[in-house]
Amino acid sequence: MRETITINVEQPQFTTVTGMAFSQVDSWFGHTRRDLKMDIIYPENPKRLYPCIVWICGGAWVQMDKSAHLAYLAGLARKGFVVASVEYRTSNEGPYPMPLIDIKSGIRYLRAHSERFRIDPERFGVMGESAGGYLTAMAALVNDPAYDVGDYMEYSSKVQAACPWYPPTDVSCFPYDSPVEAAAAPESLMLGMNVMLHKEEALQACPITYVTKDAPPFMILHGADDHTVPFAQGEILHDRLEAAGCDVKLIAIEGADHADMQFFQEEIWTRIADFFHEKLEG
Secondary structure (H helix, E strand, C coil): CCCCCCCCCCCCCEEEEEEEEEEEEEECCCCEEEEEEEEEEEECCCCCCEEEEEEECCCCCCCCCCCCCHHHHHHHHCCCCEEEEECCCCCCCCCCCHHHHHHHHHHHHHHHCCCCCCEEEEEEEEEEECHHHHHHHHHHHCCCHHHCCCCCCCCCCCCCEEEEECCCCCHHHCCCCCHHHHHCCHHHHHHCCCCCCCHHHHHCCCHHHHCCCCCCCEEEEEECCCCCCCHHHHHHHHHHHHHCCCCEEEEEECCCCCCCHHHHCHHHHHHHHHHHHHHHHC
């Protein structure tokens, strides 16, 4: 049996590059150097440029895997984006602001190579979960040049839209029973100090501290039944942004705990795509 068909070409071919080095950082107590890497999914379409969404994996700042959600990120890319998942150093390698510096370095790299990956350099969004949600908010709100370190310094690390998932936004007020308990908390390890004993210093590393009227549009996703990062953490960021007159929406997912399966349903990814299309292309 033979069959001849005609296919109308309506979508570009998408290519995935994994483990692409974008920066070198100190390693092994400063004695060696290692590559930071990213995965990128991009459309090979020479006729247009696409908005870029930078994804930041979670893991309590202790672990992260840039490739863990590639299946979902590929689906997002096919909705009309370049999607890059960026590695950052975890708390065992060094304290804040190392991870934020790494994310900003990745954004500058992508802008520097925007033509190669069909990226519109004026349209960058950032999105991440939990610890990655924290870094999403910080990348969107912190525009101090002190956090831009490394290569491609002629390019900006600013983003034009942000979608943090269940983000820690004020780690200075996390409820711990004692300083001993707080000392082992992920927030303390990330900051390199006990958040219960250094509340003012901790607050200086929190997204809520950096809210201004110039913040880019935000869509915050948070489970209403989150037992790891309380829903109030999403609320406080929303309320600060709203009070400053910013474009912000908080979506509470009923019955969802931290990183629950509700976040990985098609309805959520459609909402995410719609948000980024509206804010980056509208």
